[in-house]
Amino acid sequence: MKTAVVYWSGTGNTEAMAGSVAEGAKSAGAEVSVFTAADFSADMVDQFDSIAFGCPSMGSEQLEDSEFEPMFNACEAKLSGKKVGLFGSYGWGDGEWMRNWEEQCIADGAVMAGEGVICNEAPDDTATEQCVALGKALAS
Numbered sequence: 001m002k003t004a005v006v007y008w009s010g011t012g013n014t015e016a017m018a019g020s021v022a023e024g025a026k027s028a029g030a031e032v033s034v035f036t037a038a039d040f041s042a043d044m045v046d047q048f049d050s051i052a053f054g055c056p057s058m059g060s061e062q063l064e065d066s067e068f069e070p071m072f073n074a075c076e077a078k079l080s081g082k083k084v085g086l087f088g089s090y091g092w093g094d095g096e097w098m099r100n101w102e103e104q105c106i107a108d109g110a111v112m113a114g115e116g117v118i119c120n121e122a123p124d125d126t127a128t129e130q131c132v133a134l135g136k137a138l139a140s
């Protein structure tokens with residue numbers, strides 16, 4: 001199983017989550033590649049059996065719109081039938097951005113590996129465990 005973990009992070013919280021997702025996928029035997037949003041593009045989607053996308057809530061309950069969102073939007077046309085997991089950190093909201101993002105992926109035809117993992121600011125032990133579990137689900 002080849003798994004990509006693709007993330008954007010401004011202050012490191014979603015980056016820490018990405019590390020845990022990658023660790024979980026590796027522990028379940030996947031060959032894992034980790035990319036920042038700037039280093040991933042739609043033409044790379046087909047190289048992977050499963051992809052974890054990570055982005056914090058930015059703007060007003062939106063994906064980060066300079067690097068992550070354009071890259072993700074370009075990938076969407078290739079997500080039908082692809083195993084996908086989502087994760088990201090948020091601040092003062094209630095996770096609306098993740099609910100919208102999950103719906104978007106489902107509309108694209110992605111096969112969701114589990115519920116999107118969200119955490120308030122820096123990941124605590126529970127969020128870290130959920131990220132590891134998401135990584136394992138992406139590897140199976």
Ligand SMILES: Cc1cc2nc3c(=O)[nH]c(=O)nc-3n(C[C@H](O)[C@H](O)[C@H](O)COP(=O)(O)O)c2cc1C
Binds near residue numbers: 008089091092
């Ligand atoms: C410009 C900006 C916009 C943000 N908008 C939201 C928001 O709409 N809802 C929310 O819950 N948090 C919002 N946040 C808080 C971030 O999602 C939160 O700090 C998160 O932990 C950042 O993750 P990162 O460390 O991976 O960059 C915003 C932060 C910034 C800097």
